Amino acid sequence: xxxxxxxxxxxxxxxxxxxxxxxxxxxxxxxxxxxxxxxxxxxxxxxxxxxxxxxxxxxxxxxxxxxxxxxxxxxxxxxxxxxxxxxxxxxxxxxxxxxxxxxxxxxxxxxxxxxxxxxxxxxxxxxxxxxxxxxxxxxxxxxxxxxxxxxxxxxxxxxxxxxxxxxxxxxxxxxxxxxxxxxxxxxxxxxxxxxxxxxxxxxxxxxxxxxxxxxxxxxxxxxxxxxxxxxxxxxxxxxxxxxxxxxxxxxxxxxxxxxxxxxxxxxxxxxxxxxxxxxxxxxxxxxxxxxxxxxxxxxxxxxxxxxxxxxxxxxxxxxxxxxxxxxxxxxxxxxxxxxxxxxxxxxxxxxxxxxxxxxxxxxxxxx
Amino acid sequence: xxxxxxxxxxxxxxxxxxxxxxxxxxxxxxxxxxxxxxxxxxxxxxxxxxxxxxxxxxxxxxxxxxxxxxxxxxxxxxxxxxxxxxxxxxxxxxxxxxxxxxxxxxxxxxxxxxxxxxxxxxxxxxxxxxxxxxxxxxxxxxxxxxxxxxxxxxxxxxxxxxxxxxxxxxxxxxxxxxxxxxxxxxxxxxxxxxxxxxxxxxxxxxxxxxxxxxxxxxxxxxxxxxxxxxxxxxxxxxxxxxxxxxxxxxxxxxxxxxxxxxxxxxxxxxxxxxxxxxxxxxxxxxxxxxxxxxxxxxxxxxxxxxxxxxxxxxxxxxxxxxxxxxxxxxxxxxxxxxxxxxxxxxxxxxxxxxxxxxxxxxxxxxx
Numbered sequence: 001x002x003x004x005x006x007x008x009x010x011x012x013x014x015x016x017x018x019x020x021x022x023x024x025x026x027x028x029x030x031x032x033x034x035x036x037x038x039x040x041x042x043x044x045x046x047x048x049x050x051x052x053x054x055x056x057x058x059x060x061x062x063x064x065x066x067x068x069x070x071x072x073x074x075x076x077x078x079x080x081x082x083x084x085x086x087x088x089x090x091x092x093x094x095x096x097x098x099x100x101x102x103x104x105x106x107x108x109x110x111x112x113x114x115x116x117x118x119x120x121x122x123x124x125x126x127x128x129x130x131x132x133x134x135x136x137x138x139x140x141x142x143x144x145x146x147x148x149x150x151x152x153x154x155x156x157x158x159x160x161x162x163x164x165x166x167x168x169x170x171x172x173x174x175x176x177x178x179x180x181x182x183x184x185x186x187x188x189x190x191x192x193x194x195x196x197x198x199x200x201x202x203x204x205x206x207x208x209x210x211x212x213x214x215x216x217x218x219x220x221x222x223x224x225x226x227x228x229x230x231x232x233x234x235x236x237x238x239x240x241x242x243x244x245x246x247x248x249x250x251x252x253x254x255x256x257x258x259x260x261x262x263x264x265x266x267x268x269x270x271x272x273x274x275x276x277x278x279x280x281x282x283x284x285x286x287x288x289x290x291x292x293x294x295x296x297x298x299x300x301x302x303x304x305x306x307x308x309x310x311x312x313x314x315x316x317x318x319x320x321x322x323x324x325x326x327x328x329x330x331x332x333x334x335x336x337x338x339x340x341x342x343x344x345x346x347x348x349x350x351x352x353x354x355x356x357x358x359x360x361x362x363x364x365x366x367x
Numbered sequence: 368x369x370x371x372x373x374x375x376x377x378x379x380x381x382x383x384x385x386x387x388x389x390x391x392x393x394x395x396x397x398x399x400x401x402x403x404x405x406x407x408x409x410x411x412x413x414x415x416x417x418x419x420x421x422x423x424x425x426x427x428x429x430x431x432x433x434x435x436x437x438x439x440x441x442x443x444x445x446x447x448x449x450x451x452x453x454x455x456x457x458x459x460x461x462x463x464x465x466x467x468x469x470x471x472x473x474x475x476x477x478x479x480x481x482x483x484x485x486x487x488x489x490x491x492x493x494x495x496x497x498x499x500x501x502x503x504x505x506x507x508x509x510x511x512x513x514x515x516x517x518x519x520x521x522x523x524x525x526x527x528x529x530x531x532x533x534x535x536x537x538x539x540x541x542x543x544x545x546x547x548x549x550x551x552x553x554x555x556x557x558x559x560x561x562x563x564x565x566x567x568x569x570x571x572x573x574x575x576x577x578x579x580x581x582x583x584x585x586x587x588x589x590x591x592x593x594x595x596x597x598x599x600x601x602x603x604x605x606x607x608x609x610x611x612x613x614x615x616x617x618x619x620x621x622x623x624x625x626x627x628x629x630x631x632x633x634x635x636x637x638x639x640x641x642x643x644x645x646x647x648x649x650x651x652x653x654x655x656x657x658x659x660x661x662x663x664x665x666x667x668x669x670x671x672x673x674x675x676x677x678x679x680x681x682x683x684x685x686x687x688x689x690x691x692x693x694x695x696x697x698x699x700x701x702x703x704x705x706x707x708x709x710x711x712x713x714x715x716x717x718x719x720x721x722x723x724x725x726x727x728x729x730x731x732x733x734x
Contacts, residue, residue, distance in 0.1 A: 020606060020607050021606065118607045118608065118609070175601050176601055177592075177595075177596045178596055178598075178599035178600065178601055178614065178615075178616045179595040179596050181601065181616065182587045182595060182616055182620065183587065185583075185614070185616070185617060186553075186557075186580060186583050186584045186620075189557075190556075190557055190580060192609070192610070193557065193560050193576055193577060194560060195562035199610075200609075209560055213553060216552075216553050217553045217584070220546075220549045220550065220553065225544075225546040225678070228544075228545045228546040229544045229545055229546050231545075234542050234543055234544055234545055234548065234644075234647060235650075236645065240387050240485045240641065240645055241485065242485070242555065242567075242637050242638075242641060243559070243566075246641070246644075247552075249548065249549055249552070250552060253549065253553075270609050271609075274607060274609060274613070277601075277613070277614065278603065278607055278613075280601060280602065311592070
């Protein structure tokens with residue numbers, strides 16, 4: 001929960017009503033931007049973070065901390081800052097500067113902690129739109145995200161059809177299927193199992209071990225079976241034991257678990273995780289076609305053949321449903337052992353395709 | 368940990384040396400049997416239990432508790448008790464009567480608990496062979512198992528080639544790949560995260576919540592993605608919350624988690640789980656072909672197309688490796704939404720195939 005360099009913050013005093021009850025007021029949104037907004041305010045691209053990501057998608061100068069999409073944003077990159085004004089805001093509920101469980105609840109003067117409400121992808125998108133209002137951006141040139149970020153882009157395109165002209169939905173889905181939800185459910189169970197969790201009222205004594213186990217479970221699904229089976233061995237690296245490292249993959253999972261502690265607040269982890277399980281872009285509409293039919297943007301759907309979290313079939317179904325609903329839509333299938341996380345790593349494959357879709361002017365550094 | 372009706376017990380005072388260090392002494396093995404051993408002692412079939420199963424594969428009379436393979440054992444069934452003497456022993460380390468963490472350690476007069484050693488599939492099979500020695504069975508007509516049970520059958524066929532004439536390895540593997548091991552690893556982490564675990568020295572106050580979460584994780588992989596997605600809904604059944612039931616699959620997972628508490632001892636869970644991750648039938652041999660080449664039995668390999676725990680490709684690789692090693696081998700692929708657990712449910716499909724492989728005399732009730 002370190003302060004993020006280069007971040008700006010806006011405050012909106014209008015209560016934000018939440019899909020599943022309650023409201024957030026006031027709403028603070030932390031965001032960062034790269035490139036320049038043109039006079040017509042028509043060249044903005046909203047980067048929609050995935051679970052555990054935040055506004056810091058890219059550094060702001062040579063010596064700055066690298067962002068989570070560093071290679072994708074900048075002059076000549078997929079999101080070309082010579083052409084576009086790129087914005088990224090931390091998610092509602094994340095606790096990275098944007099209102100979340102670590103924010104002081106004005107009603108009590110204490111952090112919300114375990115009392116922070118249940119939030120949905122819809123609420124997260126509503127907060128992002130409040131930021132666009134604040135910046136005077138009526139219509140985005142594009143919105144882009146992978147995984148949870150793809151859910152946000154679709155929700156935006158359906159609920160605010162005139163606010164976005166192009167949507168890049170990578171490794172996403174129109175609704176979370178039960179099997180995918182079971183995986184996040186057991187991660188949440190692990191956090192709540194930690195005796196330090198105390199129903200979310202843990203103060204500064206984080207339920208770190210529960211958070212580590214939750215992240216280890218997640219990590220199994222972020223890459224692919226092929227990736228694990230090719231990088232690791234099935235032979236023990238030490239005399240087998242129940243509390244030490246027996247297999248090399250255990251060191252990797254431990255490393256990934258450790259990285260999340262002190263980064264994503266456990267109460268935020270729980271709520272953002274549940275928001276994905278609750279995601280259904282057609283909720284409140286007659287059916288999926290009725291929802292997708294509202295979309296005015298062109299949509300770029302990308303899926304990874306080896307994704308163990310949201311299988312390629314579901315992403316193809318999303319593409320087919322978009323076509324069925326009369327949406328202008330592109331289908332991109334990537335074969336990558338990076339699996340679900342390919343949008344965070346396969347820059348050479350993604351960059352020319354994204355640049356072309358966004359209509360970037362120059363040829364690009366990697367295109 | 369209720370006593371199992373109809374179980375017999377043998378005690379072997381020879382120390383059983385363990386693959387990864389230490390020994391068990393004395394060794395008690397609990398077993399059950401159905402049908403009659405013929406004069407030549409040549410009609411015995413060893414049923415090899417999967418993780419969490421035990422010697423009680425079938426009831427002993429009409430009013431008896433049903434066993435875990437009730438529909439597979441009996442007159443006219445897959446394992447026909449009119450023809451065969453069917454034996455099933457609880458696994459070393461399981462704590463179901465066979466020596467395990469709840470057994471009194473003669474050195475201390477206290478239960479082993481968290482001090483019970485690490486065991487391997489090899490150790491488990493060594494204990495099963497001790498039972499065969501005790502019963503005077505030199506050579507089995509067959510050995511059969513699913514999942515972990517399949518590992519046992521392969522280990523038996525490789526290490527004791529003259530002790531078994533037919534092997535049925537269903538939903539198994541010749542070695543656990545890293546990806547499959549990650550899944551069991553996070554289950555073990557959940558048990559150890561429970562504050563009641565106390566490094567295994569929990570006495571009668573079980574780390575039940577950790578055990579439940581471990582079982583929930585396992586359950587996700589026992590059936591198939593298709594099974595979860597067709598049986599459950601992605602819409603919340605109640606107002607979403609972090610501690611109640613939001614989705615219907617959560618009730619199912621909770622039910623499965625609850626069922627394991629009081630059945631499988633958590634220390635046993637940890638050791639049997641690790642024994643599967645450590646399984647590699649070719650350990651100690653030059654290579655896989657060198658190991659499989661020792662097999663004298665005919666082998667029946669069965670895999671399920673939708674198995675998320677041990678994918679069908681690995682099972683096909685096992686079959687191909689057996690053929691390559693010159694083993695007489697059959698390949699059976701089943702398409703079933705029951706996934707990894709199909710061997711526990713798809714009786715109509717399995718029965719005629721198993722009967723034919725075993726050379727059962729009559730036509731069978733379901734064949």
